């Protein structure tokens with residue numbers, strides 16, 4: 283089998299998405315941890331934008347977590363992590379787009395700003411996104427507690443890393459996880475119990491300690 287290598291970083295939720303996808307598909311791979319504060323001199327040759335994750339498959343490279351995950355889905359179709367029907371696939375991709383465009387993008391801005399007013403606005407935006415997700419997910423609960431219902435999918439693996447690190451926003455950015463998000467909470471527990479997630483999960487303390495140091499450098 284052609285060798286696969288994933289360039290990752292321990293705090294990077296995007297890298298965790300692709301790591302989880304490789305694990306769910308039981309694809310053997312080598313993990314190379316990059317210290318983003320002290321990148322190897324040749325990292326520019328591996329990652330054109332200096333970011334993780336990057337997937338190396340033989341002599342080819344793919345970057346951007348959502349694109350890596352689609353590449354893995356197409357190259358290793360079993361077990362499938364996207365629905366079969368085109369409309370359901372489109373819906374899965376819309377969820378993934380929302381994660382990038384809203385939840386992760388807002389979080390990125392929130393972590394980077396130390397302006398209290400801007401933080402307050404971004405926190406409001408995150409709360410609104412989560413409440414919207416809860417409302418949209420409710421009708422799917424009859425089929426099962428994964429994002430798309432009965433089966434785990436790329437959507438679960440895209441969102442989950444955000445939830446694993448949410449304590450950082452609560453501790454350092456005044457975010458409060460909204461109450462009564464029952465469907466989302468149930469989803470979170472279901473995904474947290476998967477073997478792939480458990481095997482790379484880190485405790486809250488780990489994230490809080492690392493981000494405390496990281497945020498001081500900003």
Ligand SMILES: N[C@@H](CCC(=O)N[C@@H](CS)C(=O)NCC(=O)O)C(=O)O
Pocket residue numbers: 291293294295296297318332333334335345346347348
């Ligand atoms: N949209 C990209 C985002 C990747 C990203 O922002 N990675 C961050 C770490 S979480 C990174 O490598 N930043 C470069 C740096 O910190 O120098 C994806 O989905 O892969």
